[in-house]
Amino acid sequence: MAEPKIKYDRHFGQAALEKASVCLLNCGPTGSETIKNLVLGGIGSITVVDGSKVEVGDLGNNFMVDETSLGESKAKCVCAFLQELNDAVKAKFIEEFPEKLIESSPSFFSQFTLVIATQLVEEKMIKIDKICREANVKLVFARSYGLTGLVRVSVKEHPVIESKPDHFLDDLRLNNPWPELKRFVESIDINVSDPVAHKHIPYVVILVKMAEEWAQSHSGTLPLTREEKKAFKDLLRSRMSGFDEDNYKEAVDASFKLFAPRGISLNLMRILNDTCAEIDSNSTDFWVMVAACCNEFVAQEGAGEVPLEGSIPDMTSSTEHYVNLQKVYQSKAEADFLAMEKHVQSLLKNIGRDPSSISKMTIKSFCKNARKLTVCRYQMIEEEFNSPNLSELQKYLTDEEYSMAVGFYILLRAVDRFAANYNCFPGQFDGEMDEDISRLKTLAVSLLSDLGCNGSILTEDLINEICRFGASELHAVATFIGGIASQEVIKLITKQFIPMTGTFVFNGIDHKSQLLLL
Amino acid sequence: MERVTGVNIVPHFCRIEDKPLDFYNDFNIIALGLDSVEARSYINAVACSFLEYDENDNPKEETIKPMVDGGTEGFKGHARVIIPGKTPCFECTIWLFPPQVKFPLCTLAETPRTAAHCIEYAHLIKWDEVHGGKAFDPDDPDQMQWVYKEAVKRAELFGIPGVTYSLTQGVVKNIIPAIASTNAIISAACALETLKIVSGCSKTLSNYLTYNGVEGLHTKVTEFVKDKDCLVCGPGVLIELDTSCTLQKFIEQLEEHPKLHLSKASVTHEGKNLYMQAPPVLEEMTRSNLLLSLFELMGKVPSGTVHATGTSTKNDKKTSGSRKLRVAFKGVNGMTDMDTAGGA
Ligand SMILES: [Zn+2]
Numbered sequence: 001m002a003e004p005k006i007k008y009d010r011h012f013g014q015a016a017l018e019k020a021s022v023c024l025l026n027c028g029p030t031g032s033e034t035i036k037n038l039v040l041g042g043i044g045s046i047t048v049v050d051g052s053k054v055e056v057g058d059l060g061n062n063f064m065v066d067e068t069s070l071g072e073s074k075a076k077c078v079c080a081f082l083q084e085l086n087d088a089v090k091a092k093f094i095e096e097f098p099e100k101l102i103e104s105s106p107s108f109f110s111q112f113t114l115v116i117a118t119q120l121v122e123e124k125m126i127k128i129d130k131i132c133r134e135a136n137v138k139l140v141f142a143r144s145y146g147l148t149g150l151v152r153v154s155v156k157e158h159p160v161i162e163s164k165p166d167h168f169l170d171d172l173r174l175n176n177p178w179p180e181l182k183r184f185v186e187s188i189d190i191n192v193s194d195p196v197a198h199k200h201i202p203y204v205v206i207l208v209k210m211a212e213e214w215a216q217s218h219s220g221t222l223p224l225t226r227e228e229k230k231a232f233k234d235l236l237r238s239r240m241s242g243f244d245e246d247n248y249k250e251a252v253d254a255s256f257k258l259f260a261p262r263g264i265s266l267n268l269m270r271i272l273n274d275t276c277a278e279i280d281s282n283s284t285d286f287w288v289m290v291a292a293c294c295n296e297f298v299a300q301e302g303a304g305e306v307p308l309e310g311s312i313p314d315m316t317s318s319t320e321h322y323v324n325l326q327k328v329y330q331s332k333a334e335a336d337f338l339a340m341e342k343h344v345q346s347l348l349k350n351i352g353r354d355p356s357s358i359s360k361m362t363i364k365s366f367c368k369n370a371r372k373l374t375v376c377r378y379q380m381i382e383e384e385f386n387s388p389n390l391s392e393l394q395k396y397l398t399d400e401e402y403s404m405a406v407g408f409y410i411l412l413r414a415v416d417r418f419a420a421n422y423n424c425f426p427g428q429f430d431g432e433m434d435e436d437i438s439r440l441k442t443l444a445v446s447l448l449s450d451l452g453c454n455g456s457i458l459t460e461d462l463i464n465e466i467c468r469f470g471a472s473e474l475h476a477v478a479t480f481i482g483g484i485a486s487q488e489v490i491k492l493i494t495k496q497f498i499p500m501t502g503t504f505v506f507n508g509i510d511h512k513s514q515l516l517l518l
Numbered sequence: 519m520e521r522v523t524g525v526n527i528v529p530h531f532c533r534i535e536d537k538p539l540d541f542y543n544d545f546n547i548i549a550l551g552l553d554s555v556e557a558r559s560y561i562n563a564v565a566c567s568f569l570e571y572d573e574n575d576n577p578k579e580e581t582i583k584p585m586v587d588g589g590t591e592g593f594k595g596h597a598r599v600i601i602p603g604k605t606p607c608f609e610c611t612i613w614l615f616p617p618q619v620k621f622p623l624c625t626l627a628e629t630p631r632t633a634a635h636c637i638e639y640a641h642l643i644k645w646d647e648v649h650g651g652k653a654f655d656p657d658d659p660d661q662m663q664w665v666y667k668e669a670v671k672r673a674e675l676f677g678i679p680g681v682t683y684s685l686t687q688g689v690v691k692n693i694i695p696a697i698a699s700t701n702a703i704i705s706a707a708c709a710l711e712t713l714k715i716v717s718g719c720s721k722t723l724s725n726y727l728t729y730n731g732v733e734g735l736h737t738k739v740t741e742f743v744k745d746k747d748c749l750v751c752g753p754g755v756l757i758e759l760d761t762s763c764t765l766q767k768f769i770e771q772l773e774e775h776p777k778l779h780l781s782k783a784s785v786t787h788e789g790k791n792l793y794m795q796a797p798p799v800l801e802e803m804t805r806s807n808l809l810l811s812l813f814e815l816m817g818k819v820p821s822g823t824v825h826a827t828g829t830s831t832k833n834d835k836k837t838s839g840s841r842k843l844r845v846a847f848k849g850v851n852g853m854t855d856m857d858t859a860g861g862a
Contacts, residue, residue: 037698059522067523147720166732311657314687322683326659476710483702487593487731490699497593500735508710509720511597511727513737 013162013494018044020113020493025049025098025128027078029473030144031118032064033482038489039082045090046082047112050075051097061475102127110135114489118142119473122385122416129154129381138492141381142485145415146469147508148408149481153488153499157276158376159286161362161369162496168372171309174207174258175222184328185209188321190239198241202317202325203251207258210236210251222258229259246316254315263304271373272298281351285358288351289366290373292343297336307336307367337367374498384503385413388518390452396516397457405505405514407458411466412505414444425471437467465509477508534561535838539825540789543568543583549712550587551705555615556837558587562600562608563750563840567825569602571753577603584715588708590700593731597707597723599715605725606744607751614726633673633680637689640668656691665690703729749777754823754842761813761847765793768812772826772843780841783828787816792824813847821846 020043024035027050035046054069054077062078069077075093083091094101098117101108102124109115109131117128117139125141132139132154139154173181185208192198211222214232223232233252240248264272272294276283279291293306310333312326341363345355366373396406418426418440426436441463448454484504491499502517530537534557542548542564552558562585570581585600587608600607626639645654645665655661666686673681707727714722723739730736749755755777759768765785772780785792792815793807794800807815816822827840 033702037702040698063522164732166730314684314691317684323659323663326657330657330659474710476706476713479702479706480710483699483704483706484731484735486702487697487699488735497731498733500731504735511707511723511737511739515735 013490013496014042016494017042017490021045021047021111022489022493023047023049023109023112023115025101025115025117026119027064027074028058028119029061029063029475029478030142030149030481030485031116032062032078032081033475033479034116034118034142034485034489035078035082035482036064036085037483037486039086039089039091041486041490042086043089043493046079046092048075048079048082048091048093049096049098049101050078050093051095051100061473061478063475098128099124102131106131107135109137112137114138114140114492116140116142116485116489118485119144121419122413123420126382126385133380140485140489140492142481143412144473144478144481144506145412146466146472146474147477148412148466148469149477149506149508150409150412151481151484151488151500151504151506152381153376153492153501154378154381155492156377158378158492158495158499159284160374160376160495160498161286161366163369163372163374163498164496165372165498169257169260170311170313171371172204172257172312173305173308174204174211175260176262176305177208178332180328180332181208184325195241197318199245199247200316200318200321201247202315202321203247203254204312204315204325205321206236206239206247206251207255210239211258229255232258250315264298264306265371268306268371268373271375274375279347279351281353283351285362288347288353288358289340289344289363292340292347293366293370296343296347297340301336301339306370307340308333309368309371310334311368333367337364340367376499376501378501384518388451392516392518393451393453396514397453401512402514402516403457404462404509404512405507406516407462408466408507409503409505409516410448410458411440411444411462414440414447415466415471417443417447427467427470433467437463440467474508477506480508481506539564539567539786539840545583547712547715548583548585549708550585551708552587553589555612558608558615559612559837559839561585565600566602566607566609566751567840567842569751569842570823571603575753586708586712586715588704590697590704592697593700595700595704595729596727597704597711597729598726599711599723600725602751604744606742607748609750610745610748611726611742630672630676630678633669633678633682633685634689636672636676636678636681637665637669637686639672640665641686641690644668644672654690656687662686662690700729700731703731749841750839754844756844756846758846758848759812761811761850763812764809765812765815766808769793769808769826772828772841778826778830778841779832780826780828780830780839783826785824785826787822787824795828812845813850816845820850 022035022038022043022045024031024046027035027048031050035048039046050073052074054065054072054074056070058065058074059067064078064081065074073093073095075095079091079093083089098120109128115128115132115137117125118141120128120141120143129139133156136156141150141152141154143150177185185205188201188205190201190206190209192201210232214235215222223229233255236248236252236255271277272290274290276287277290277294279288283291298304298306308329310329312329315322317325341360344358344363348355348357393406396402415425421443422439426440427433444458444463448458488499491497500515502515504515505513507513542561548561548565550558550561552561565583565585568581568583570578572578582602582604584602586597587600588597589595599605623642626635627643630636630639641654654665662683666681666683669681669686673679707723711723714720724741726740726742728738728740744751746752755775757771757775769783769785772778772783782795784794791800791804793804816824822845824843824845825840826843827838829836830839
């Protein structure tokens with residue numbers, strides 16, 4: 001049963017994962033659970049950095065250490081466990097506190113594809129963020145704290161070609177058919193008298209043909225208003241020769257695809273108009289392809305459209321019609337790809353690069369996904385901490401759906417100030433609970449007013465709750481946070497699917513977790 | 519047990535249906551790591567069968583068996599807490615689970631039953647055997663044709679009808695692989711909720727968490743409402759009988775009952791087997807009861823609760839299910855008293 005798994009992995013950007021080198025800072029439960037998913041997923045190499053020794057407390061919340069590890073280096077024990085899970089992974093460990101490494105050797109981090117920084121306090125988060133941003137190393141923060149926690153991605157720019165969205169309109173060009181599609185449609189008699197043939201005409205053919213008929217009697221335009229759209233659907237229904245013609249029912253249901261606007265979506269337009277699309281020798285492959293697409297292809301062969309995706313959805317049809325229709329779409333996609341390839345090559349030459357330095361595979365994937373391109377950008381942690389988007393913050397604080405998550409967000413920052421002042425986290429030592437609560441409250445209120453918000457908005461309950469957590473790392477919470485963090489890591493490394501933007505704040509009390517865009 | 523001292527783990531290698539109901543009643547909470555609607559339905563019915571209602575139709579606390587359920591598909595998943603009698607049970611919200619599209623690989627390799635199984639065999643197993651290493655491209659009509667033809671061969675071999683080119687398309691393009699990170703997230707949510715129920719350390723999820731990591735990250739909590747007429751978690755279907763009605767007649771009635779459609783039912787009362795369809799030993803032991811009146815078998819109480827386990831047919835689909843039935847005997851004193859006379 002191994003083959004199907006390998007197959008799925010390959011689909012998933014296995015090569016990118018195998019090439020990746022990931023550094024984990026701190027291997028408590030949050031770090032261990034994050035890296036475990038990557039090891040299982042076939043990551044190339046990992047380096048675990050942790051300076052602590054395994055203590056009795058670790059046995060209660062970390063699956064990757066056991067009694068025999070007591071007193072030993074935690075990084076070493078976790079590393080050995082991970083190696084057992086997948087012997088193909090190159091696993092290394094460094095017995096050192098990440099906080100020290102951040103201070104003493106910032107250049108250490110530049111060797112990695114990505115750094116996962118777990119359980120760091122605010123001050124160190126800011127530092128590692130600067131180091132990674134400068135060295136162009138991707139960074140993911142993960143932190144568990146009692147029943148709350150957070151995950152945050154920090155990368156200057158992350159372009160995604162294979163964004164694989166769940167729901168996306170098929171690229172059928174029903175309202176803008178190219179000559180070959182028109183010719184194919186014309187080759188089929190939609191008024192065929194044989195009832196079996198009639199109910200096996202694909203809806204693409206029906207819609208293109210009926211759109212043409214409509215346009216002829218409506219001075220060249222397609223249905224625009226609600227009434228016109230309804231009239232068009234009625235026209236379709238009137239051509240049904242029986243009740244059970246699924247192809248006509250599908251045509252009625254799919255008519256919205258005909259009514260969709262032609263050309264390029266606003267989202268895509270934003271990317272095509274991005275200043276990065278003005279390329280030079282430092283431009284990345286992604287932006288070279290964007291430039292080839294918008295400056296050349298859309299203006300020339302595309303006639304206002306990006307390259308055709310080339311796949312069609314399933315639809316009622318005879319096998320012959322369907323396969324032939326697929327071929328019409330496939331060959332248009334192939335032609336678009338060849339045109340794009342030429343543009344990419346000549347642009348590469350213009351900027352002094354090897355014209356074949358972007359692989360056919362990559363260009364093909366770009367063409368297939370051209371309508372779905374996405375670019376994610378992340379502000380620096382320091383920026384977010386010092387000057388968050390105030391209006392969003394205000395909104396979150398007063399919105400019932402968000403108030404608990406944003407409360408946790410603020411309090412997680414406040415506990416770091418607490419730790420900086422008092423050398424321990426609030427509630428960490430039993431006897432001082434009441435005092436800790438009032439100290440934390442003062443810190444949280446001053447933090448909020450520093451940011452320009454009204455501090456009294458945080459509830460006593462939430463402050464008590466954070467103190468009750470006492471900086472504990474619960475295994476189930478760590479696994480949740482680690483699951484999210486590892487998933488974002490995989491998206492960043494494989495460049496597939498869209499990573500989250502903003503800070504994910506986990507709410508383990510009622511699971512009303514939120515993404516905060518600050 | 520090696521990693522965490524003090525925990526006791528007992529594995530049971532069998533079908534969930536093979537365990538007697540008592541087995542499940544011994545636990546405080548049931549956490550579900552199941553992979554099908556049918557299996558969830560079954561355990562849900564089992565847990566709900568323990569639930570008893572008082573005379574005011576309020577669930578009796580001590581009979582509530584909480585369940586924590588989770589499931590994943592690719593980058594999506596859900597976790598939920600079911601407190602039978604208080605929050606919606608699996609059956610109350612069965613509409614949340616549209617027909618499934620993924621199949622276990624062993625089914626494909628060994629016991630194909632449907633056309634889709636044949637297609638997936640050709641697509642997932644045969645393709646790699648023959649083309650070893652070459653990725654399958656679902657948009658290439660020639661490759662799709664190849665899978666279609668292999669699926670037809672397989673279907674002929676197994677005498678399964680229904681493989682068409684169009685179905686091949688539909689099945690092949692809908693494959694949803696399991697992803698380690700999604701499994702970690704959902705299992706963590708389930709573990710956390712289970713811990714919260716056991717320890718009472720925090721309020722629990724109320725009552726359905728959905729998670730989607732395809733585009734960015736989305737989590738949502740929905741508070742679904744209980745279906746007060748639910749056949750599974752409600753107070754039970756009331757069946758009025760003559761005291762002379764035999765067990766055999768009763769079992770026949772269950773099959774014709776418009777709400778139940780329960781065929782080949784086995785019947786238990788207060789943990790006692792009245793009639794068992796299987797295994798053969800038990801069937802033989804209980805067969806003689808069929809001719810006795812249910813009234814007598816239930817100890818001549820005016821009313822009581824019995825559990826019937828059998829096959830229910832809904833929309834041509836057969837599922838094994840357990841149903842709680844409130845039996846009341848006509849013309850016997852105290853008939854309005856719906857106390858189950860159970861709990862002895
Ligand atoms: Zn129910």
